[in-house]
Amino acid sequence: MNSEDFFTKLERQIQSGNPFVAYRNPNDKNGLTKALLQDTEKAYKTSGFNESGFVFAPFENDNNAFFIPSENAESITTEYFADKDEEVKKEDQEFPPVYTNAEAKIQHEKLVQQGIEAIQTGEFKKVVVSRKEDVQTQLEALDIFKNLLKKYETAFVYYWFHPKTGIWLGATPETLLKVERDKFKTMSLAGTQSFQGTSNVNWGEKEIEEQQIVTDSILENLQDKVSGTIHRSEPYTTKAGNLLHLQTDIQGILDSEKSNLKSLILALHPTPAVCGLPKKNAKEFILKNEGYNREFYSGFLGEMNMKKEIKRNSNRRNQENQAYASILKQTFLFVNLRCMKLEAGKARLFIGGGITKDSNPADEWQETVNKSHTIKSVLVK
Numbered sequence: 001m002n003s004e005d006f007f008t009k010l011e012r013q014i015q016s017g018n019p020f021v022a023y024r025n026p027n028d029k030n031g032l033t034k035a036l037l038q039d040t041e042k043a044y045k046t047s048g049f050n051e052s053g054f055v056f057a058p059f060e061n062d063n064n065a066f067f068i069p070s071e072n073a074e075s076i077t078t079e080y081f082a083d084k085d086e087e088v089k090k091e092d093q094e095f096p097p098v099y100t101n102a103e104a105k106i107q108h109e110k111l112v113q114q115g116i117e118a119i120q121t122g123e124f125k126k127v128v129v130s131r132k133e134d135v136q137t138q139l140e141a142l143d144i145f146k147n148l149l150k151k152y153e154t155a156f157v158y159y160w161f162h163p164k165t166g167i168w169l170g171a172t173p174e175t176l177l178k179v180e181r182d183k184f185k186t187m188s189l190a191g192t193q194s195f196q197g198t199s200n201v202n203w204g205e206k207e208i209e210e211q212q213i214v215t216d217s218i219l220e221n222l223q224d225k226v227s228g229t230i231h232r233s234e235p236y237t238t239k240a241g242n243l244l245h246l247q248t249d250i251q252g253i254l255d256s257e258k259s260n261l262k263s264l265i266l267a268l269h270p271t272p273a274v275c276g277l278p279k280k281n282a283k284e285f286i287l288k289n290e291g292y293n294r295e296f297y298s299g300f301l302g303e304m305n306m307k308k309e310i311k312r313n314s315n316r317r318n319q320e321n322q323a324y325a326s327i328l329k330q331t332f333l334f335v336n337l338r339c340m341k342l343e344a345g346k347a348r349l350f351i352g353g354g355i356t357k358d359s360n361p362a363d364e365w366q367e368t369v370n371k372s373h374t375i376k377s378v379l380v381k
Protein backbone atom coordinates (compact mmCIF):
# COMPACT_ATOMS: atom_id res chain seq x y z
CA MET A 1 0.00 0.00 0.00
CA ASN A 2 1.18 3.58 -0.36
CA SER A 3 2.93 5.19 2.58
CA GLU A 4 0.09 7.55 3.36
CA ASP A 5 -2.37 4.67 3.76
CA PHE A 6 0.19 2.69 5.74
CA PHE A 7 0.69 5.47 8.28
CA THR A 8 -3.05 6.20 8.45
CA LYS A 9 -3.65 2.54 9.31
CA LEU A 10 -0.92 2.70 11.89
CA GLU A 11 -2.48 5.80 13.43
CA ARG A 12 -5.81 4.01 13.70
CA GLN A 13 -4.12 1.08 15.38
CA ILE A 14 -2.42 3.44 17.85
CA GLN A 15 -5.82 4.88 18.74
CA SER A 16 -7.30 1.40 19.21
CA GLY A 17 -4.82 0.63 22.01
CA ASN A 18 -4.13 -2.83 20.61
CA PRO A 19 -0.56 -4.15 20.28
CA PHE A 20 1.43 -3.66 17.08
CA VAL A 21 4.90 -3.42 15.69
CA ALA A 22 6.17 -1.45 12.69
CA TYR A 23 9.70 -2.01 11.44
CA ARG A 24 12.19 -2.05 8.62
CA ASN A 25 15.02 -4.53 8.27
CA PRO A 26 18.50 -3.06 7.66
CA ASN A 27 19.66 -2.07 4.17
CA ASP A 28 16.37 -2.96 2.55
CA LYS A 29 16.81 -1.82 -1.03
CA ASN A 30 13.09 -1.26 -1.49
CA GLY A 31 12.70 0.52 1.83
CA LEU A 32 10.18 -2.18 2.71
CA THR A 33 8.52 -1.14 5.95
CA LYS A 34 6.19 -3.63 7.56
CA ALA A 35 3.68 -3.66 10.37
CA LEU A 36 1.80 -6.35 12.27
CA LEU A 37 -1.41 -5.07 13.79
CA GLN A 38 -2.91 -7.30 16.45
CA ASP A 39 -6.70 -7.43 16.50
CA THR A 40 -7.16 -7.70 20.28
CA GLU A 41 -5.21 -6.45 23.29
CA LYS A 42 -4.31 -9.95 24.36
CA ALA A 43 -0.75 -10.55 25.59
CA TYR A 44 0.89 -13.50 23.86
CA LYS A 45 4.11 -14.87 25.31
CA THR A 46 6.50 -17.33 23.80
CA SER A 47 9.02 -19.57 25.49
CA GLY A 48 9.32 -22.24 22.81
CA PHE A 49 10.13 -19.83 19.98
CA ASN A 50 8.38 -22.10 17.51
CA GLU A 51 5.42 -19.87 16.66
CA SER A 52 5.35 -17.49 13.74
CA GLY A 53 5.29 -13.76 14.47
CA PHE A 54 7.27 -10.89 15.89
CA VAL A 55 9.04 -11.42 19.19
CA PHE A 56 9.99 -8.75 21.75
CA ALA A 57 12.08 -10.20 24.56
CA PRO A 58 13.64 -8.54 27.62
CA PHE A 59 17.29 -8.70 28.69
CA GLU A 60 16.47 -10.97 31.57
CA ASN A 61 13.74 -13.47 32.39
CA ASP A 62 13.33 -15.96 29.59
CA ASN A 63 9.65 -16.55 30.25
CA ASN A 64 8.66 -13.03 29.50
CA ALA A 65 9.12 -12.75 25.74
CA PHE A 66 6.12 -11.04 24.18
CA PHE A 67 5.12 -11.78 20.67
CA ILE A 68 2.56 -10.80 18.09
CA PRO A 69 1.38 -13.94 16.29
CA SER A 70 1.12 -13.64 12.51
CA GLU A 71 -2.18 -15.51 12.63
CA ASN A 72 -3.78 -12.95 14.96
CA ALA A 73 -2.50 -9.86 13.23
CA GLU A 74 -3.07 -7.97 10.04
CA SER A 75 0.12 -7.60 8.06
CA ILE A 76 0.65 -4.43 6.04
CA THR A 77 3.67 -3.17 4.11
CA THR A 78 4.82 -0.10 2.26
CA GLU A 79 7.95 1.03 0.46
CA TYR A 80 9.05 4.07 2.39
CA PHE A 81 11.93 6.19 1.23
CA ALA A 82 13.37 9.18 2.98
CA ASP A 83 12.79 12.44 1.24
CA LYS A 84 16.42 13.32 0.55
CA ASP A 85 15.90 17.08 1.01
CA GLU A 86 14.31 16.51 4.34
CA GLU A 87 17.14 14.21 5.33
CA VAL A 88 19.75 16.85 4.55
CA LYS A 89 17.87 19.33 6.67
CA LYS A 90 18.00 16.87 9.55
CA GLU A 91 21.73 16.27 9.16
CA ASP A 92 22.29 20.01 9.47
CA GLN A 93 20.37 20.20 12.66
CA GLU A 94 22.19 20.53 15.93
CA PHE A 95 21.79 17.79 18.48
CA PRO A 96 19.82 18.91 21.49
CA PRO A 97 22.17 20.30 24.14
CA VAL A 98 24.39 17.55 25.45
CA TYR A 99 23.01 16.38 28.72
CA THR A 100 25.60 16.72 31.43
CA ASN A 101 24.25 15.60 34.69
CA ALA A 102 27.17 15.63 37.10
CA GLU A 103 25.52 13.12 39.38
CA ALA A 104 24.78 10.66 36.56
CA LYS A 105 28.40 10.94 35.46
CA ILE A 106 29.74 10.22 38.95
CA GLN A 107 27.37 7.27 39.31
CA HIS A 108 28.27 5.75 35.96
CA GLU A 109 32.00 6.16 36.50
CA LYS A 110 31.64 4.47 39.88
CA LEU A 111 29.84 1.55 38.25
CA VAL A 112 32.59 1.24 35.61
CA GLN A 113 35.24 1.32 38.35
CA GLN A 114 33.41 -1.46 40.22
CA GLY A 115 33.38 -3.47 36.98
CA ILE A 116 37.13 -2.99 36.49
CA GLU A 117 37.80 -4.07 40.06
CA ALA A 118 35.66 -7.20 39.66
CA ILE A 119 37.70 -8.04 36.54
CA GLN A 120 40.92 -7.54 38.50
CA THR A 121 39.74 -9.95 41.19
CA GLY A 122 38.97 -12.52 38.48
CA GLU A 123 35.15 -12.49 38.72
CA PHE A 124 34.85 -12.15 34.95
CA LYS A 125 36.78 -10.98 31.89
CA LYS A 126 34.29 -8.52 30.46
CA VAL A 127 31.08 -6.86 31.62
CA VAL A 128 28.74 -4.44 29.85
CA VAL A 129 27.36 -1.75 32.15
CA SER A 130 24.61 0.63 31.23
CA ARG A 131 22.50 3.53 32.44
CA LYS A 132 19.20 5.18 31.64
CA GLU A 133 18.59 8.82 30.85
CA ASP A 134 15.27 10.67 30.69
CA VAL A 135 14.88 13.33 28.01
CA GLN A 136 11.92 15.63 27.36
CA THR A 137 10.32 15.42 23.93
CA GLN A 138 7.31 17.07 22.33
CA LEU A 139 7.23 14.61 19.44
CA GLU A 140 4.63 11.89 18.95
CA ALA A 141 5.93 8.32 18.70
CA LEU A 142 4.95 8.08 15.03
CA ASP A 143 7.03 11.16 14.14
CA ILE A 144 9.99 9.73 16.04
CA PHE A 145 9.57 6.48 14.09
CA LYS A 146 9.56 8.38 10.79
CA ASN A 147 12.71 10.23 11.88
CA LEU A 148 14.39 6.90 12.66
CA LEU A 149 13.38 5.52 9.25
CA LYS A 150 14.78 8.58 7.50
CA LYS A 151 18.02 8.71 9.42
CA TYR A 152 19.12 5.11 9.88
CA GLU A 153 18.84 3.11 6.67
CA THR A 154 21.48 0.58 7.72
CA ALA A 155 19.91 -0.14 11.11
CA PHE A 156 16.95 -2.26 12.15
CA VAL A 157 14.39 0.45 12.91
CA TYR A 158 11.26 -0.29 14.92
CA TYR A 159 8.24 1.03 16.79
CA TRP A 160 6.70 -1.47 19.20
CA PHE A 161 3.60 -1.00 21.34
CA HIS A 162 1.90 -3.30 23.77
CA PRO A 163 -0.36 -2.24 26.66
CA LYS A 164 1.82 -4.43 28.89
CA THR A 165 5.20 -2.98 27.81
CA GLY A 166 4.45 0.57 26.70
CA ILE A 167 5.97 2.21 23.62
CA TRP A 168 9.50 1.28 22.53
CA LEU A 169 11.42 2.66 19.56
CA GLY A 170 14.95 2.16 18.32
CA ALA A 171 17.52 1.84 15.57
CA THR A 172 19.89 -1.00 16.33
CA PRO A 173 23.02 -1.94 14.38
CA GLU A 174 23.32 -5.42 15.89
CA THR A 175 21.97 -8.68 14.46
CA LEU A 176 21.45 -11.39 17.05
CA LEU A 177 20.55 -14.15 14.61
CA LYS A 178 19.32 -14.64 11.08
CA VAL A 179 18.09 -18.09 10.03
CA GLU A 180 16.84 -19.09 6.58
CA ARG A 181 16.33 -22.79 5.93
CA ASP A 182 19.45 -24.33 7.51
CA LYS A 183 21.67 -21.28 7.04
CA PHE A 184 22.42 -18.96 9.93
CA LYS A 185 24.17 -15.62 10.28
CA THR A 186 25.17 -13.65 13.32
CA MET A 187 27.73 -11.01 14.19
CA SER A 188 30.16 -9.96 16.84
CA LEU A 189 29.87 -6.22 17.39
CA ALA A 190 31.86 -4.28 19.98
CA GLY A 191 34.35 -1.47 20.37
CA THR A 192 33.19 2.09 19.80
CA GLN A 193 34.63 5.35 18.59
CA SER A 194 33.06 8.55 17.26
CA PHE A 195 32.76 8.92 13.50
CA GLN A 196 34.98 11.85 12.45
CA GLY A 197 34.37 11.83 8.70
CA THR A 198 36.16 8.58 7.83
CA SER A 199 35.74 4.88 8.55
CA ASN A 200 39.41 4.32 7.90
CA VAL A 201 40.50 4.34 11.53
CA ASN A 202 42.80 2.50 13.90
CA TRP A 203 41.57 0.53 16.88
CA GLY A 204 43.29 0.32 20.26
CA GLU A 205 44.22 -2.88 22.02
CA LYS A 206 41.31 -2.47 24.45
CA GLU A 207 38.69 -2.41 21.66
CA ILE A 208 40.34 -5.26 19.73
CA GLU A 209 40.36 -7.46 22.83
CA GLU A 210 36.83 -6.44 23.81
CA GLN A 211 35.49 -7.45 20.41
CA GLN A 212 37.58 -10.63 20.22
CA ILE A 213 35.95 -11.78 23.48
CA VAL A 214 32.55 -11.49 21.82
CA THR A 215 33.66 -13.35 18.68
CA ASP A 216 35.30 -16.20 20.61
CA SER A 217 32.30 -16.63 22.86
CA ILE A 218 29.80 -16.72 19.95
CA LEU A 219 31.93 -19.30 18.11
CA GLU A 220 32.26 -21.46 21.20
CA ASN A 221 28.55 -21.34 22.00
CA LEU A 222 27.53 -22.29 18.47
CA GLN A 223 30.09 -25.01 17.92
CA ASP A 224 27.91 -27.97 18.89
CA LYS A 225 24.93 -26.69 16.87
CA VAL A 226 26.37 -26.54 13.41
CA SER A 227 27.31 -28.91 10.69
CA GLY A 228 30.77 -28.27 9.25
CA THR A 229 32.82 -25.17 9.82
CA ILE A 230 31.63 -21.82 11.05
CA HIS A 231 32.85 -19.10 8.70
CA ARG A 232 33.86 -15.73 9.98
CA SER A 233 35.13 -12.56 8.39
CA GLU A 234 38.08 -10.56 9.61
CA PRO A 235 37.00 -7.82 12.03
CA TYR A 236 36.16 -4.65 10.08
CA THR A 237 34.97 -1.14 10.87
CA THR A 238 31.28 -0.49 10.51
CA LYS A 239 29.36 2.78 10.86
CA ALA A 240 26.21 3.12 12.98
CA GLY A 241 24.88 6.69 13.05
CA ASN A 242 27.60 8.91 14.49
CA LEU A 243 29.59 5.92 15.74
CA LEU A 244 32.04 3.34 14.47
CA HIS A 245 32.21 -0.22 15.76
CA LEU A 246 34.31 -3.30 15.11
CA GLN A 247 32.33 -6.09 13.48
CA THR A 248 32.93 -9.73 12.55
CA ASP A 249 30.36 -11.55 10.42
CA ILE A 250 29.75 -15.15 11.43
CA GLN A 251 27.83 -17.71 9.37
CA GLY A 252 27.35 -21.39 8.75
CA ILE A 253 24.97 -24.31 8.34
CA LEU A 254 22.89 -25.54 11.23
CA ASP A 255 22.66 -29.14 12.24
CA SER A 256 18.91 -29.64 12.59
CA GLU A 257 19.39 -32.68 14.84
CA LYS A 258 21.43 -30.72 17.35
CA SER A 259 19.73 -27.34 17.26
CA ASN A 260 16.45 -25.52 16.99
CA LEU A 261 15.61 -21.83 17.21
CA LYS A 262 15.22 -21.91 20.98
CA SER A 263 18.57 -23.58 21.60
CA LEU A 264 20.26 -21.07 19.30
CA ILE A 265 18.69 -18.11 21.05
CA LEU A 266 19.65 -19.49 24.45
CA ALA A 267 23.20 -20.10 23.24
CA LEU A 268 23.59 -16.54 21.98
CA HIS A 269 21.51 -14.26 24.17
CA PRO A 270 22.77 -12.27 25.96
CA THR A 271 26.11 -12.16 24.10
CA PRO A 272 29.17 -10.53 25.69
CA ALA A 273 28.35 -7.50 23.49
CA VAL A 274 25.61 -6.59 25.99
CA CYS A 275 26.29 -8.76 29.06
CA GLY A 276 29.81 -10.12 29.53
CA LEU A 277 32.00 -13.17 29.93
CA PRO A 278 31.44 -15.53 31.61
CA LYS A 279 27.78 -14.84 31.04
CA LYS A 280 26.50 -15.94 34.44
CA ASN A 281 28.91 -13.91 36.59
CA ALA A 282 28.61 -10.83 34.39
CA LYS A 283 24.82 -11.00 34.52
CA GLU A 284 24.85 -11.30 38.29
CA PHE A 285 27.07 -8.24 38.51
CA ILE A 286 24.74 -6.26 36.22
CA LEU A 287 21.59 -7.21 38.12
CA LYS A 288 23.19 -6.41 41.46
CA ASN A 289 25.02 -3.19 40.61
CA GLU A 290 23.38 -1.33 37.74
CA GLY A 291 20.64 -0.08 40.03
CA TYR A 292 17.83 0.07 37.49
CA ASN A 293 15.79 -2.34 35.36
CA ARG A 294 16.98 -2.72 31.75
CA GLU A 295 13.55 -4.08 30.77
CA PHE A 296 13.73 -4.65 26.99
CA TYR A 297 17.00 -2.77 26.40
CA SER A 298 19.67 -5.32 25.39
CA GLY A 299 16.95 -7.92 24.94
CA PHE A 300 16.13 -9.02 21.40
CA LEU A 301 13.39 -8.50 18.86
CA GLY A 302 12.37 -9.28 15.30
CA GLU A 303 10.70 -11.68 12.94
CA MET A 304 10.44 -15.24 14.20
CA ASN A 305 9.61 -18.14 11.86
CA MET A 306 7.92 -15.74 9.46
CA LYS A 307 6.76 -17.10 6.17
CA LYS A 308 8.52 -15.56 3.23
CA GLU A 309 7.48 -16.17 -0.34
CA ILE A 310 10.30 -16.60 -2.82
CA LYS A 311 9.22 -16.16 -6.44
CA ARG A 312 11.41 -17.50 -9.19
CA ASN A 313 11.07 -18.55 -12.79
CA SER A 314 11.10 -22.29 -13.30
CA ASN A 315 12.87 -21.93 -16.63
CA ARG A 316 14.41 -18.82 -18.07
CA ARG A 317 13.51 -19.83 -21.58
CA ASN A 318 9.94 -20.45 -20.63
CA GLN A 319 7.99 -18.15 -22.98
CA GLU A 320 5.16 -17.72 -20.51
CA ASN A 321 7.65 -16.66 -17.91
CA GLN A 322 5.67 -18.50 -15.32
CA ALA A 323 6.65 -17.76 -11.76
CA TYR A 324 6.83 -20.48 -9.15
CA ALA A 325 6.61 -19.55 -5.53
CA SER A 326 8.16 -21.41 -2.69
CA ILE A 327 7.55 -20.60 0.94
CA LEU A 328 10.33 -20.56 3.43
CA LYS A 329 10.52 -19.69 7.09
CA GLN A 330 12.75 -16.84 8.13
CA THR A 331 13.94 -15.60 11.48
CA PHE A 332 15.68 -12.25 11.72
CA LEU A 333 16.42 -11.12 15.26
CA PHE A 334 18.25 -8.04 16.53
CA VAL A 335 19.72 -6.94 19.84
CA ASN A 336 17.64 -4.11 21.25
CA LEU A 337 20.22 -1.29 21.38
CA ARG A 338 20.04 2.47 20.71
CA CYS A 339 16.48 2.35 21.94
CA MET A 340 14.04 4.28 24.08
CA LYS A 341 10.86 3.77 26.04
CA LEU A 342 8.41 6.58 25.40
CA GLU A 343 6.03 7.90 28.00
CA ALA A 344 3.96 11.10 27.95
CA GLY A 345 6.42 13.83 26.93
CA LYS A 346 9.41 11.82 28.10
CA ALA A 347 11.81 9.46 26.39
CA ARG A 348 13.83 7.10 28.54
CA LEU A 349 17.10 6.27 26.78
CA PHE A 350 19.21 3.20 27.53
CA ILE A 351 22.93 3.19 26.86
CA GLY A 352 25.84 0.99 27.81
CA GLY A 353 29.36 -0.04 26.97
CA GLY A 354 31.74 -2.94 27.40
CA ILE A 355 34.26 -2.89 30.27
CA THR A 356 37.53 -4.79 30.24
CA LYS A 357 40.60 -4.58 32.45
CA ASP A 358 41.89 -1.65 30.35
CA SER A 359 38.78 0.52 30.56
CA ASN A 360 38.84 4.09 31.75
CA PRO A 361 35.73 5.34 33.64
CA ALA A 362 35.73 8.87 32.15
CA ASP A 363 36.04 7.47 28.59
CA GLU A 364 33.23 5.00 29.25
CA TRP A 365 30.96 7.81 30.41
CA GLN A 366 31.77 9.78 27.24
CA GLU A 367 31.00 6.68 25.15
CA THR A 368 27.50 6.51 26.63
CA VAL A 369 27.03 10.22 25.91
CA ASN A 370 28.08 9.66 22.28
CA LYS A 371 25.82 6.63 21.95
CA SER A 372 22.87 8.58 23.31
CA HIS A 373 23.05 10.89 20.25
CA THR A 374 21.62 8.17 18.01
CA ILE A 375 18.32 8.53 19.82
CA LYS A 376 18.52 12.17 20.90
CA SER A 377 18.90 13.34 17.33
CA VAL A 378 15.47 11.95 16.38
CA LEU A 379 13.65 13.55 19.29
CA VAL A 380 13.64 16.99 17.66
CA LYS A 381 11.33 18.12 14.85
Ligand SMILES: C=C(O[C@@H]1C=C(C(=O)O)C=C[C@H]1O)C(=O)O
Nearest residue numbers: 189190191192273351352353354
Ligand atom coordinates in the same frame (compact mmCIF):
# COMPACT_ATOMS: atom_id res chain seq x y z
C1 LIG B 1 25.68 -1.81 24.88
C2 LIG B 1 25.62 -1.06 23.79
O1 LIG B 1 26.34 -1.32 22.66
C3 LIG B 1 27.16 -2.46 22.54
C4 LIG B 1 28.47 -2.21 23.13
C5 LIG B 1 29.52 -1.72 22.37
C6 LIG B 1 30.83 -1.35 23.04
O2 LIG B 1 31.00 -1.61 24.23
O3 LIG B 1 31.70 -0.76 22.40
C7 LIG B 1 29.40 -1.60 21.00
C8 LIG B 1 28.30 -2.05 20.36
C9 LIG B 1 27.26 -2.81 21.07
O4 LIG B 1 27.52 -4.16 20.97
C10 LIG B 1 24.70 0.10 23.70
O5 LIG B 1 24.65 0.73 22.63
O6 LIG B 1 23.98 0.39 24.68
